[in-house]
Amino acid sequence: MEIKDLKVDLLCLGARVSGVDKGRKGGAGPAAGGMFSFGNTVTNVPTQSWFVSLSPYSVELVEGKYILKRAGERITEVRFPAAKFQELRTKDGISYGKIALLHGTNCVATTTIQTCAYWDTPKRCKFCAIELSLKSGATIAKKKPEQLAEVVGAAQKIDHVTHVTLTTGTTATSDKGIKHLAACASAIKEATGLPIHAQFEPPDELSMIDLLYESVDTIGIHVESFDVAVLKEKAPCKAEIPLQQFIEAWKRGVELFGETQVSSYIIAGLGERDESIIEGSRLLVELGVYPFLVPLRPIPGSDMEHEKPPIPDRMRHLYQVVGEILHERGMSWRRNKAGCVRCRACSALADFE
Numbered sequence: 001m002e003i004k005d006l007k008v009d010l011l012c013l014g015a016r017v018s019g020v021d022k023g024r025k026g027g028a029g030p031a032a033g034g035m036f037s038f039g040n041t042v043t044n045v046p047t048q049s050w051f052v053s054l055s056p057y058s059v060e061l062v063e064g065k066y067i068l069k070r071a072g073e074r075i076t077e078v079r080f081p082a083a084k085f086q087e088l089r090t091k092d093g094i095s096y097g098k099i100a101l102l103h104g105t106n107c108v109a110t111t112t113i114q115t116c117a118y119w120d121t122p123k124r125c126k127f128c129a130i131e132l133s134l135k136s137g138a139t140i141a142k143k144k145p146e147q148l149a150e151v152v153g154a155a156q157k158i159d160h161v162t163h164v165t166l167t168t169g170t171t172a173t174s175d176k177g178i179k180h181l182a183a184c185a186s187a188i189k190e191a192t193g194l195p196i197h198a199q200f201e202p203p204d205e206l207s208m209i210d211l212l213y214e215s216v217d218t219i220g221i222h223v224e225s226f227d228v229a230v231l232k233e234k235a236p237c238k239a240e241i242p243l244q245q246f247i248e249a250w251k252r253g254v255e256l257f258g259e260t261q262v263s264s265y266i267i268a269g270l271g272e273r274d275e276s277i278i279e280g281s282r283l284l285v286e287l288g289v290y291p292f293l294v295p296l297r298p299i300p301g302s303d304m305e306h307e308k309p310p311i312p313d314r315m316r317h318l319y320q321v322v323g324e325i326l327h328e329r330g331m332s333w334r335r336n337k338a339g340c341v342r343c344r345a346c347s348a349l350a351d352f353e
């Protein structure tokens, strides 16, 4: 089985890791982070959702090595990237792991504002879990720029991270959280010089995006789906934003940051047809925006926790077609400087380019 096919299987089916988790002493583990590194890729594998118990994949500790098995047969060795920085604490006693986490093999990621204006309303995205980790005490509500500078600085020194992903819940203000993203990015940039990715909703004023120009290298403005009926049901807040507003924001982003430095998540498995994903990806690629195509991740505790991701064969077909669209345009994840596109743990598109 090719690495890219295995990656799609793991993204869609997940893997059982229970025995392994008990056997590990601490740090970022498969149960906590689910980051599996194998071959020349890394995959963010579901390990806690209900459907994982049906997966043919499991990980076992064999003579000190983590072995990925399918129906009990050895497939390959997997590694779980270390995140020693997460074990440290700030001077005021907050665990670094509550401020930022290692994503993939070399990206440090955080949600700068862990609350969302839509959370307690019928408009919230049904696939989202932003405030669940806050309620569980796994993180803090708002990360201060100086805290992030300290934590990312440590991640750079200790774990040799090479880029940063900043996301945010949408605020009730017209900047949609961009001002705080800019403050956080400036502090991190000054402390580390690392390339930084920032994700946000299209702001009311396009000039808000310009605030990020000095400190940020790449941006993500996520449409989630090009099917309006699906959006209305699964992400009502996004359905209220006209597609044209996304297009203007993407265009402004490409003008500022360059082709392939702007991306949009597209989630497969919300109830859309393949055509909407393929045509939507074509539109993004024409604008110079990278379509970060991911299978639905039903997160335990979210409104969609009982759903299932799309089947691997559907995702392989979509990745194949969208990979060809990228190829025709000469776009590749390799040119992207920071964030999800460079990390590629949550999408197998890079592996199909």
Ligand code: SF4
Pocket: 044, 103, 104, 107, 109, 165, 339, 340, 341, 343, 344, 345, 346, 347
């Ligand atoms: S692709 Fe993005 S969200 Fe997924 S692990 Fe990497 S940085 Fe995190």
